[in-house]
Amino acid sequence: MKELTSNQVASFWDSSGFEMDYVGALGRSGDLLCLWDPSVFKEQESIKDRNFLLLKGSVVGCSEPLCIMNVYAPQGTREKKNLWNRIADLKDKYAGMWLLLGDFNVVRFQEERRNSNFNPVRARDFNSFIFENDLVEYAMKGGKFTFSVGNKMNSSCLLLRKSTSGIDLFDFFNSWLDRDDFEGVIRASCDKFKSTSPTYLALMKKLKLIRDDIKKWWDKTKAKEGEKEKIVKAELDKSEMELETRELSEEEDWVILESLNELTKIANFKVTDIKQKSRARWALFGDENSAFFHNFVNNRKRKKFYPRYGD
Known part of the structure; x- marks a missing residue:
């Protein structure tokens, strides 16, 4: 849907009040919708992109800002990498806690796919994006996969904590072990x-x-x-x-x-x-x-x- 109203999305919520923001669909894809309880989360600003919806605000009772990003990643390898770069730029720009969720259209490891093709280049780019931006992955509970169509399954879930230091992927050369001062x-x-x-x-x-x-x-x-x-x-x-x-x-x-x-x-x-x-x-x-x-x-x-x- 290109346009959404609160009446149209009220069926996703209970009888209590809610607030919402969205990015309209282009054709059959791309629609992003976020709903939240205003007594828990206070929105201050939103940033909209073809592939994400970023909500900036704070949780009631917590002084540290919270950025929640709803992601819908494109299919192409180059387009994915461009999206990771755009997200990284925003993360550097806005301080606070970050939470990324949505459809990343990629997995980190081969075992996260079943009956579908695993692309090592996309996985490498995705893992680099995760480590370079201090992302920590949520442990999956209740099942292994978040999406399935017939026999095709994949899963991915991410959490970012600003206080957690991630580990960059970097090349380790075997020749370093032969240098006297490396140890x-x-x-x-x-x-x-x-x-x-x-x-x-x-x-x-x-x-x-x-x-x-x-x-x-x-x-x-x-x-x-x-x-x-x-x-x-x-x-x-x-x-x-x-x-x-x-x-x-x-x-x-x-x-x-x-x-x-x-x-x-x-x-x-x-x-x-x-x-x-x-x-x-x-x-x-x-x-x-x-x-x-x-x-x-x-x-x-x-x-x-x-x-x-x-x-």
Whole structure:
């Protein structure tokens, strides 16, 4: 329905008073309706979108603002991702407690679907949206699915608590485990963590702290290794020019060999990371891993450039 009146929706409520707001339908879909008891929830403002209805207000007896969003997500992958971004922008703009509910048209995990196709890309985008915006999922009670047509079933239910710190999805590279200082970063994060929160919240906060410290360490490590790589390559280029005019001393040969070992170590880290990325992309998209193979070939060329000291 494009237009709704209180008389038309009164059948959804008991004899007591109610307030309402809605987004009219376009064709056969998109109609969003919210009803609430004004003695419990006080609406201050509403924001309407083709895919959501946001009510901003407060619960009687609670000073913290409450934002309730009724969601009707589109079908397309790109349209879904655009919606997640719009919701995230609003969440950053308006402080307080947030509650998201409605039809997200996507699930988080394959087991949440039955007799219907599971799309890993949409699930990945949805999970990223959840974690990046500190969303916590309600546990389903009374059944596994919230929607079913014949044998087709899916489920999803979300709760956002402003005080709960979520865990971002971020890439963890296996090559980090081979770096000497990585374990120290983890131990230092664990040692400095203090919390009086309940166990499940404390665990989430601890993992978030570890993640943030890993990100800071990785940014510094990448910058340090990038600078070291430039210096080593410059030294090797200088040594090559010296070779054209004279024989190098044993000490200079040793410096070149150490420089090559350092350069190879950095290159191997990069190749390992590229290989891991390529496998993840292949699992999701089935691509040809061209970036990995190009980097692998370039690495082999680099080694052949110094046959005297290479493998």
